[in-house]
Amino acid sequence: MATVVSHQAITSQRTSSNFKASHFLKEPLNVPIKLRQKRFKIQATASQAPLLDPVLSPSKTIPQSYKKKSNEASLILIRHGESLWNEKNLFTGCVDVPLTEKGVAEAIQAGKRISNIPVDLIFTSSLIRAQMTAMLAMTQHRCKKVVPIILHDESEKAQTWSHVFSEETRKQSIPVIAAWQLNERMYGELQGLNKEETAERYGTQQVHEWRRSYHIPPPKGESLEMCAERAVAYFEDNIQQELAFGNNVLIAAHGNSLRSIIMYLDKLTSQEVTSLELSTGLPLLYIFKDRKFMRRGSPVGPTEAGVYAYTKRLAQYRQKLDESLA
């Protein structure tokens, strides 16, 4: 992908999601911890097991070529709704402001739309507005059996303290992984500034350039290109392999991190991505099959038949939900 050239911006630490989730599962699985190399791209290889493997029992070890759960997987993208600074018309970026009442309602509405689509794994940014969006959306999910659990790996203590000691409970949990790489684009010196003030200070054209250009960063901030680099790298390294295994994923994140990912999924050009606007609170559904991402638009809602006509697998899932809740 032309736009993702190097991973120099990315830390050389261990892949956080593998580390967190393998600890969370605490089963004797041989989940290899992928080491990151600074200078070039790393593809997810077949020998690496994804972090969720409900098919295998704890006594078996992961074979070299792991057994896929399914041939296809759903990927849901949700952009969080209105935040308190959106309402005040302030540049937010990576400042951690929460949702407004409207943003809460948007999250719940989004949840209703995806209430029939299976979710095995949730990725969010490290900002509360995305996390709240995910958690509020999941309160609407029709599969009441499973409960999202946010994984903590900020320290050994955090990991130990959040450990779950019941295997049955673990199996009924959806790991939620918070990743800064999915954060909103960092807006540098514009963070906290009023959009009008900024226009007065720097000029409307300059501001327009920062907001709409692909390469140009605001002072002390990120360009869309830089944001895309870290978001897409994270997606490729941590999320795609889950989808390849057959795990259904929900990503709750932000305008810029999500359109970066969409740029990757839909193979958009940099010009196309700068004019791409994502509606807030409207989930987008992709089906991952045969290593391809097929865009399926926005699920209409639980009452519409259309949502389960996306694929046979989704239709069957919906049927199972209906039966279990009948």
Added chain:
Amino acid sequence: MSTAISYQSIYSFVSHQSSTISQSSRQPLLLPTKCFKIDSSLCYYTSRRKRNLSKIEATASQTSVSYNTTLLSPSKNTIPDNSQKKSNEAALILIRHGESSWNAKNLFTGCVDVPLTEKGVEEAIEAGKRISNIPIDVIFTSSLIRAQMTAMLAMIQHCRKKVPIILHNESDKAKSWSQVFSEETKDQSVPVIPAWQLNERMYGELQGLNRQETAERYGNQQVHEWRRSYDIPLPKGESLEMCAERAVAYFEENIEPKLAAGKNVMIAAHGNSLRSIIMYLDKLTCKEVISLELSTGIPLLYIFKDDKFMKRESPVGPIEAGFYAYTKVRHRFYCSTIFIFFEFSVLDGSLCLQRLAQYRQKLDDESLKK
């Protein structure tokens, strides 16, 4: 502890008298204005000698929350000045988060980071309405999402419309990335500080187990012992004592200085971390704290003044919530009751919660202007 005893007697008084009092006159009475002017549109209550406890039904005005005000022991005779008052007293609000997904499934949660249910979300919003008129300058939460969500949802209801911002200190990068570059915006912000020390008690090997499994695995007697004990830790987990140690230490080192500086604080946390703090605030014994049950989503208000914490029960909230609270009288100490207890003095020179009342007045004025 005199206040504890008095709560006890008041509780029994409440249960006998409640039905007769509920319909009684709700005229707010003006305090003797010996030393300062009191705006008659504020709700004040009668005063008596200091240390007499009186039960007064809280009234809710049409437009805003009303809550009790108290008078301190006679101190200054000067007209209280807002800027002086700021350093003299501060409000402390404690909120226990509402129902979580594992509460609903009856699983021991501890430090596992599970979110709120729909009911828990509603409880948080309701709690927010109750405290919407109490000033908040800084918020402390645990590092668990259910407490953080409770705080954020509660603040959506807040009248002042300051924006909570969660501070990130996990790394230099996190700090620099979350920097705010406008002074004016910073002034309109309420910092939110997550702290693992305010987490729920760590339940060790019980985390994720349901009560039945636990009884089967460890035996009913053991479980019973754990519930009754202050200092026996759960396997690979904490005792209530250990939880209290880290929660109270954090409170003393990080929260109390803020209160002493006049900052109004809200803490959104969990059953055990909060009752540990309450044990410190109210000087409870180990036995008392074990039997202390905190209602979920019902905020508790304390006033910090002259190095002392004065419990002010739960802000009543809008009228409907007041009646709702009335029907939920359950516990000895922290009932969600319509009656609010306070101490007052007729000879005092200053009004303990005058600052809060003036703040509320300002909010009312602002909303009228709109």
